[in-house]
């Protein structure tokens with residue numbers, strides 16, 4: 001399977017973490033690409049019309065995207081047990097994943113606003129609006145972190161990845177000061193091998 005990737009992307013990282021947790025990381029052939037929302041290599045566009053990563057080309061030639069679909073594919077096909085099939089556990093895990101993914105969406109938009117958009121067109125109100133989404137999500141994660149325990153599922157993995165991306169691109173936010181319980185959980189959970197092996201460069 002070929003995975004279009006960039007080591008900085010938290011969504012790619014989620015796929016790589018899930019592949020490690022499922023024991024199939026060695027089946028991923030990583031194809032690193034540079035991209036922005038306004039420039040995507042033709043090779044990627046040929047496989048995914050949206051030109052986004054992660055995109056996973058299966059051995060039968062079909063290309064799967066986005067990260068949620070790819071993670072569900074890996075978990076289902078390789079029996080990772082990271083996405084509970086039914087009941088409260090399922091909805092808790094998927095809701096947590098949605099919170100973490102939305103957090104990453106907002107943080108990535110902040111990154112693009114500063115890195116891709118020409119300086120004279122940048123809008124501080126946009127950046128503040130996106131950062132406020134991250135801050136509100138952090139408040140919710142802090143209040144729910146006592147329920148995480150040692151649960152390892154698509155929700156808790158996604159949260160750990162989102163927090164590390166925030167450290168990577170928005171260290172000045174110092175989120176640990178406002179979320180001490182979440183920070184304590186993260187400190188222990190982030191020692192997992194799959195997370196250690198995929199840290200952003």
Ligand code: BEZ
Pocket residue numbers: 006008009010108111169
């Ligand atoms: C980043 O550099 O932060 C980044 C790169 C690719 C996708 C998302 C984020």
